[in-house]
Amino acid sequence: MVASSGASFKSGGVRRKAAKKGLIFTIMIVGSSGSGKSTFVNTLCESPVILRKDHLDAEKAAVLKTVNITPTTIEMDEDGLKLSLTVVDTPGFGDNINNEPAFADILEYIEHQYEEILSQESRIKRNPRFQDNRVHILLYFVQPTGHGLREMDIEFMRTLGPRVNVIPVISKADSMTPQELNAFKKKVMEDISHYKIPIYDFPYDEDEDDEETIEENTELRGLLPFSVIGSEDEIILNGRRVRCRQYPWGIVEVDNSKHCDFSKLRYMLLSSHLHDVKDITHDVLYESWRTEKLSKEGHHDDDEEEVIIDG
Numbered sequence: 001m002v003a004s005s006g007a008s009f010k011s012g013g014v015r016r017k018a019a020k021k022g023l024i025f026t027i028m029i030v031g032s033s034g035s036g037k038s039t040f041v042n043t044l045c046e047s048p049v050i051l052r053k054d055h056l057d058a059e060k061a062a063v064l065k066t067v068n069i070t071p072t073t074i075e076m077d078e079d080g081l082k083l084s085l086t087v088v089d090t091p092g093f094g095d096n097i098n099n100e101p102a103f104a105d106i107l108e109y110i111e112h113q114y115e116e117i118l119s120q121e122s123r124i125k126r127n128p129r130f131q132d133n134r135v136h137i138l139l140y141f142v143q144p145t146g147h148g149l150r151e152m153d154i155e156f157m158r159t160l161g162p163r164v165n166v167i168p169v170i171s172k173a174d175s176m177t178p179q180e181l182n183a184f185k186k187k188v189m190e191d192i193s194h195y196k197i198p199i200y201d202f203p204y205d206e207d208e209d210d211e212e213t214i215e216e217n218t219e220l221r222g223l224l225p226f227s228v229i230g231s232e233d234e235i236i237l238n239g240r241r242v243r244c245r246q247y248p249w250g251i252v253e254v255d256n257s258k259h260c261d262f263s264k265l266r267y268m269l270l271s272s273h274l275h276d277v278k279d280i281t282h283d284v285l286y287e288s289w290r291t292e293k294l295s296k297e298g299h300h301d302d303d304e305e306e307v308i309i310d311g
């Protein structure tokens with residue numbers, strides 16, 4: 001596995017790695033500072049691709065805080081499928097009283113990738129080295145407060161939902177009992193429905209999709225928001241390697257689906273739903289951004305029929 005850290009968006013544009021070509025897939029991670037984003041990414045990628053700020057000295061951590069949006073690309077092999085996975089980290093989100101500038105930066109980053117595609121599509125001669133950096137999934141980390149969504153969570157997901165596939169995730173799920181976690185999941189989904197927040201909810205078509213897809217998507221939809229536990233520690237338990245967090249009273253296992261939904265989320269992201277979220281990004285989200293943008297700029301199709309109103 002090879003990791004390459006891209007330059008910050010703010011300090012000079014996304015670095016385009018000419019991937020030796022695995023399937024390109026991009027995940028953005030957003031959540032409050034300290035919500036467990038870096039640990040999650042390192043757990044997902046099974047390697048320390050992001051430096052955790054609590055492992056840095058205060059000076060370096062402060063410098064990192066000012067770097068808002070950082071893509072890192074990792075070459076992975078998922079059961080024989082070559083993946084060029086870019087993880088876009090957004091440290092420091094939610095640290096300020098007014099989070100609107102942070103929302104705007106994230107939205108700008110996502111739309112900037114659409115701009116690049118549009119300008120590429122309009123070229124007569126395409127650049128063969130061009131890389132599609134569109135964000136396919138945004139994992140939004142909800143703090144395990146037990147109180148439902150905060151205003152900031154609602155605003156953020158409502159703003160970003162029309163532009164990117166948002167999946168809400170409850171981080172640090174080990175800080176809740178199973179009953180608390182279930183009640184919290186229910187509250188979060190009630191808020192999502194009440195505030196009409198557009199998320200990626202494993203869509204299916206009862207008439208067109210096969211039974212297996214419907215069953216799988218129904219099950220995954222029922223898990224929303226996914227609960228995750230992150231850890232970079234491993235122990236040997238009954239002869240097998242176990243990624244876990246250790247406590248005086250026992251351990252919680254990252255990959256044990258009785259303890260959290262991490263393994264199901266990972267499988268869905270890097271395997272079962274990878275093509276679906278890529279298709280939705282291109283066919284629905286990018287298309288709707290493109291239509292809005294071109295209409296705002298006053299473009300209209302040459303072959304559009306002119307409507308002549310009599311009289």
Ligand SMILES: Nc1nc2c(ncn2[C@@H]2O[C@H](COP(=O)(O)OP(=O)(O)OP(=O)(O)O)[C@@H](O)[C@H]2O)c(=O)[nH]1
Nearest residue numbers: 033034035036037038039052053091092172229230
């Ligand atoms: N209990 C528990 N603690 C966790 C979990 N994941 C991460 N942590 C701890 O939470 C602290 C912050 O984790 P990070 O991964 O650095 O959080 P972050 O969101 O990347 O933080 P910023 O980079 O400041 O935005 C660390 O001490 C982690 O060990 C988890 O699943 N459960």
